Amino acid sequence: MPSKKYHHGDLKNALIKAGVEILSKEGIDGLSLRKVAQRAGVSHSAPYSHFPDKQSLIAAISTEGFNQLYAELDAAVLAYPKNPKKQLQQGALAYLQFALNNIDTFKIMFSGVLEKEKEYPAFVEISHKTFRRVVDVVKACQDAGFLRSTSSEMMAVAVWGQVHGIVSLALEGQISHSVLDHHAIQDLVSFAVEQMISS
Amino acid sequence: MPSKKYHHGDLKNALIKAGVEILSKEGIDGLSLRKVAQRAGVSHSAPYSHFPDKQSLIAAISTEGFNQLYAELDAAVLAYPKNPKKQLQQGALAYLQFALNNIDTFKIMFSGVLEKEKEYPAFVEISHKTFRRVVDVVKACQDAGFLRSTSSEMMAVAVWGQVHGIVSLALEGQISHSVLDHHAIQDLVSFAVEQMISS
DNA sequence: GGCATTATCTTGACAGTGTCAAGATTTTCG
DNA sequence: CGAAAATCTTGACACTGTCAAGATAATGCC
Numbered sequence: 001m002p003s004k005k006y007h008h009g010d011l012k013n014a015l016i017k018a019g020v021e022i023l024s025k026e027g028i029d030g031l032s033l034r035k036v037a038q039r040a041g042v043s044h045s046a047p048y049s050h051f052p053d054k055q056s057l058i059a060a061i062s063t064e065g066f067n068q069l070y071a072e073l074d075a076a077v078l079a080y081p082k083n084p085k086k087q088l089q090q091g092a093l094a095y096l097q098f099a100l101n102n103i104d105t106f107k108i109m110f111s112g113v114l115e116k117e118k119e120y121p122a123f124v125e126i127s128h129k130t131f132r133r134v135v136d137v138v139k140a141c142q143d144a145g146f147l148r149s150t151s152s153e154m155m156a157v158a159v160w161g162q163v164h165g166i167v168s169l170a171l172e173g174q175i176s177h178s179v180l181d182h183h184a185i186q187d188l189v190s191f192a193v194e195q196m197i198s199s
Numbered sequence: 200m201p202s203k204k205y206h207h208g209d210l211k212n213a214l215i216k217a218g219v220e221i222l223s224k225e226g227i228d229g230l231s232l233r234k235v236a237q238r239a240g241v242s243h244s245a246p247y248s249h250f251p252d253k254q255s256l257i258a259a260i261s262t263e264g265f266n267q268l269y270a271e272l273d274a275a276v277l278a279y280p281k282n283p284k285k286q287l288q289q290g291a292l293a294y295l296q297f298a299l300n301n302i303d304t305f306k307i308m309f310s311g312v313l314e315k316e317k318e319y320p321a322f323v324e325i326s327h328k329t330f331r332r333v334v335d336v337v338k339a340c341q342d343a344g345f346l347r348s349t350s351s352e353m354m355a356v357a358v359w360g361q362v363h364g365i366v367s368l369a370l371e372g373q374i375s376h377s378v379l380d381h382h383a384i385q386d387l388v389s390f391a392v393e394q395m396i397s398s
Numbered sequence: 399g400g401c402a403t404t405a406t407c408t409t410g411a412c413a414g415t416g417t418c419a420a421g422a423t424t425t426t427c428g
Numbered sequence: 429c430g431a432a433a434a435t436c437t438t439g440a441c442a443c444t445g446t447c448a449a450g451a452t453a454a455t456g457c458c
Contacts, residue, residue: 114372158391165364173313
């Protein structure tokens, strides 16, 4: 039960929410503990009652983001219960859409939360859960003959990497104008996925 | 001619070098303008004679990194002048190797240098040059029948995205242990590339 | 219900940061 | 040689993450 009723009510979640808001309004560079605290209406070091350091708050924001990503991914897949090919296609587009709708949250999710510390088990868990969801879809595609029947896990890494790579490059502005003038990012992602399933 | 002989000699490049060293020894979080200045043996705001702000130094470091990446990529491709398939395979592995050998430089290269400012034309140039190199290899593969003959540029985005995605996920620790226990990262990249060329 | 314990929050401080202004020093060049 | 420009230093400012000490409120035990 993480909600009580002392001074603030539910400061921990309020801080996460404030962090997400700052992230979407001012970007990663605008995210400071003190601003988060101010936006939540508490003093500058109140967050230390709930997070040992800034990295820990970032981990919590990232975990929240991953939960949302998983939910949207799952919804996209569940929309086509008997069509693995569509699951893969729409899952990839959902991944892209989440990134576009939550640019800086997406970036911070993949900005070194996992790197050193095993301190964030909730993050590790949702990350693994997401990967396993990809494996499931890949397996369904393999059973249906849309993907080669080699190691599902390797194939899942390839699929996730393919989508993640294009999305990341796009967010970084690395996709050349000579390409973007002719194709929307959605087209690039869809093309790459199509490339994978038409073996 | 960027080298003169006033106070320091060639401070601009010395700062870039100092930045790369700090990056490889202390990581991204350890990179501060003041530490870079100190390591170069100048006062804390000497860098402002050569870079308008920190982001500009990061852009210079990133540009340097991209130049090196291009060189290694090009060398890997040139090693197999008449074998497009090998060019693609070895190019992908060279990309991975560069990332592993220069982890934080690689990360900073793809950490928002291009995002807003068109202030860094040298960075944009080497970035585009690299992409065009990928397009060339893709074209050669298409001519040789190893890749589908649709838009070379879209295909190049797919190829780059595929390799970049797996490498990025690996650097972030996002590749599940259940996969890494059985396969080296090199295997994952090679598998994904193999997947693309065996149409 | 009262009270000690604990959780939560505030205040104040510290070192480190990016950045700017003013000035000193050196190089360059007419 | 001397003026102008480039380069570097010193000092300052606001902002940051973090910690220590204390205030305040909620919890649970008697």
